[in-house]
Amino acid sequence: MSCFYNANDTQGLQGVINTAQSITWERRKITGQTMSRSGRTRISSIASAVPWNFTVKPRPRMKYSQTRELLESLDTLDLSIPTTINIGANNTNLSYITEYQGVWTPAQLDQITFTSPSGLNFTLDVSGVPNKTFGDVVFRKGDFIQPGAPITGSYRYPYTVTDTVTWSSGGTITVPVNRPFIPDAQGNPTGRSLTFGSDVTWSVVMVSKPSYRISGYDILDFTDDFRFVEVIV
């Protein structure tokens, strides 16, 4: 991989992701804790949507002449325009981060449809999945899952699976996920296919945008990390 930004990479925040030196994310719940003098702990949290927060350290010492399109697209987005990102679909070198861990093939996964949500559980219809066998590990803990088609889909929020799910029998499976199902103004995803692994997308907006510094001949650095947060509407 070149030490300079590849002008063929996708622009905007996706370009920053694709060439990042490091990607940090957190999904913190809004929580309070107390510990009594007798050592008992009590926990209280707010039933929020738990948005994703990303901190991306951009690659240093990029070639300015190859980065002008990226800079322009970042300035266009600024802190005001949400955009969509993925980790691994556009830059396959990153796909290991979000890679699907189950045993079903893409052709089998394509036949799964979303049935209904119930809090922290999704019910998925797998009756149309061909060649499935008893004990198949459909999802492993940490798998990424998103109702609807990628990027242009009608549902915008990704989830992660919180426990290993196997298929034994029947036409449905119950998948526990990391956060409660967030209703989408675009409609209920019931009956639609899902997106898995590195194909999931996040709708994000920048909350902290670094400045650009050109130093030396044709060398560009960002002065700080990029921070963006998932947009939940």
Add this chain to the structure above:
Amino acid sequence: MSTAITAVTGTVSINHCVAITLDLGPGNVFYISDAYKPITVNGNVHTELGALLNISSSQENLRAATSDIQITLSGIPGDEDYITPMLNRPIKGGLVTISRVFFDPETMLELPNQVYQRFSGVITNFAISEDSDYGQGKLTRQAQVSCSSTLSVLENKISGQRTNSADREKFFPSDVSFDRVKELQNTEFDFGREYTGGNGYGGSGRNIDYTDIEDLRRRFPF
């Protein structure tokens, strides 16, 4: 103001949200929440999830407390625009109710009948802050509603009758006994002085002027 909360026994973790009913007048009743999804509280669906920025702490005491709170709302119109009704309508006196709704932390679904009112009061003031930092390229748009508890409003209520004809006639329309209060106010009386007629007031209507020799002779004959 608040009600007892069912004991959460056998668990160390609770999950909750706040549901606010903001009544800014007819046709302007807003149902706001900080939950992850719309929730139904007392038959009203709290759909506005993108407006609530902060609620100040509220005091609860064994004694009836007259606590005030501030609710900070987003000044960026989303599903609702709060600034327009605040500016265009007399929202002072609007009703505010804050409830807490509990969820099952395992399923993140609302627990049935676990809605507890935490605050009831009226709007006493509002503030709209718009801060622009052109150098940093940052804007702040907030609308803040100040609310006093119902008890605080009752304490501020003027009770009884003031000593003027207007208040008197409000309760006793034919009673004219307070009609001259306005004229009698600040009038000085020479109590004990012999009445000599004159201006019709209960006294001379003026301070005793001992430099008036005729008056002195009349008062102290020798």
